[in-house]
Amino acid sequence: MSEKVIQVGHRDIRIINQEFLEALEAGHSVVVTDTLSRHNLGVGLPRSGKIHFDGSVGYYCGGLNTGTDVRVENNAGWGTGEAMSGGIITVNGYSGMSTGAAMLGGLIHVKGDCGPRCGVAMKAGDIVVEGNLGYQAGFMAHRGRIIALGSAGPSCGDALWEAEVWVAGDIESLGVDAKIVEPEAEEVEGVDALLKQLGLEERFRDWRKIVSEQKLWYFESRDANSWLMI
């Protein structure tokens, strides 16, 4: 696979994204330089290919990704990998608010910390955070896993649906309708396998799995017949 270098600088973001698509579709792997933490780099990437941002990126890097392998050398802004349905996004540094928001599949691997509301409204897929999670991690997340090797901030797992937040470190506080459960051995194996795949050291971790208490799930229809009252 030949490599194509695309420079960002202050050029038109629309043209830059077009160049990414053309290069990936032509079978090149792409190295992006002079990223300047610009927003919307690598939006709507195709089902395969590799793109390496050699610097920091702004909001929505890898947003709506369908399968490309994205690597961010430094830090990423808000909404990294939002609504992605496939592919892997690796952030070597920190990732801002709402990492993996509403994602439908694929994997996000953050080597540093993640900002607030990591995995908010995610529908599937995995987010692995080697550092700590900000507040309200997994807020209203539907399905999928958020796995943190570090600690979790306040209101962790707030208003979850069926998603899971795994935390190896401390949990500052649980969010509304969240509870900690002991993970099953095979679930731990699944998480360990994923971490191994990412090249993370195999060792014992004292996992806490946060899931929904499900009290909010049926808040309105506790008694369906009563809705006829009005």
Add this chain to the structure above:
Amino acid sequence: MADDLNSTYEYPFPMPSEEEVAYSDGAIKGRTPGSPSAYDKGGSTRWTPDAIAEVQALAQLGRYQVRGYNCFNQRMPTFDDLTFVPATMTRLPLEGYRESCDMTTVLGAGTGLVERPLELKIPIYIASMSFGALSASAKAAIGYGASKAGTMTCTGEGGMLEDEREASQKLVYQLTPARYGVDLEHIRKADGLELVVGQGAKPGTGGLLLGMKVVERVSKMRSLPAGVDQRSTVRHPDFLGADDMAVKIEELRIATNYKVPILVKMGATRPRFDVAIAAKAGADIVVLDGAEGGTGASPELLLNHTGIPCLSAIRPARQALEDCGMSDKVSLVVSGGIRTGVDVAKCLALGADAVMIGTAAMIALGCNSPRYEKDYHALGTSPGACHHCHTGMCPVGIATQNKELEKRVNIAAGAERVYRFLTAIAMEVTMLAKACGKSSVHNLEVEDLRALSFEASAFTGVKMAGLDRAFTW
């Protein structure tokens, strides 16, 4: 719990049964016998029978009430508070039955950024109503009817149905804060993308779909467990303020390669500011939904007591666009309680480029029609008074996910009814426009209107009938 008091207090006596709490001893079944009174039907201005019934229901339920349909607040002004003043001596009318009046409506072309602005044959399209709130058959019927009329529909928040995409020649895809099923494939299938920051029926809150309607297909599309109460997030997952929204809009433009317009939908609350902010953030089209806007389910208090009426929102919205020099760039669409072509024409005259209709389209399709009366009665209502979309037991198969009930929607006949209704109201708009001497419905203007009440004049700045000047403070 977030909303429950979740009290741990224990009474010094046994917990009453549900029957006792519900006054099942018959105490509320009839009036206590007594001597006839001048106030036989009550007389209190505060404690009307409705207010009493509400307090009693809250006392029994221990939570707010939920219902569908729209605002029941009797104080809400309507478009009937305005009248047209057609051409007489100062203006020339057009021949109502002979001369033509253009209705072509182009939305989203003004910014010049979009490859495929929305070109509609009429200035009316179908408002966002989700699959989930509505049955798939109802969505399809509405889609086909709109397509035949040369106009478009909108997905609502439940994701994009294949049947709906097929039925609707033009389809706007909604991105609500919950982002159910939003992915690149669907985004690229859409003719417009609508970022929703609120809706008129319940501004400041997210979507609501009671468990009865979260059936398997709905739960799959929304990635939810079947049968749960879907209470959607109200804030977008990946942006907060206007500056962030501008970046989000750019992201959507890139994802679609600048092909389709970006709409921003909001409930009418502070239109003078909200519309300006959305326009500045880069929207091609601002959609403003008045407090009369309908919904499949909402806490009743929000339906009745939040937001401002469509009537009062249009002028400040147009003014907002003018203030920031974007009146020609950003299209303005309004909705909320629009019933007929007369209401549509009034919206256009007040400054809208197009209107959306939701409830009116459902009624055209068969909502509240006098069929299956027994089923209405089983819900404790009757045709013409039904507001039970929240229950999922819609007698006519529109607002339901019950397969048997859904069969009551005849897609072909329903589509034709929707089409004919759209045709009829479009004709009404041109009739009024021509009477006012306009060769295009988009030439209707505030001067073509007069207010019939001080309130309407104050809300809209429209001149008072007879006085020929607007009410000012």
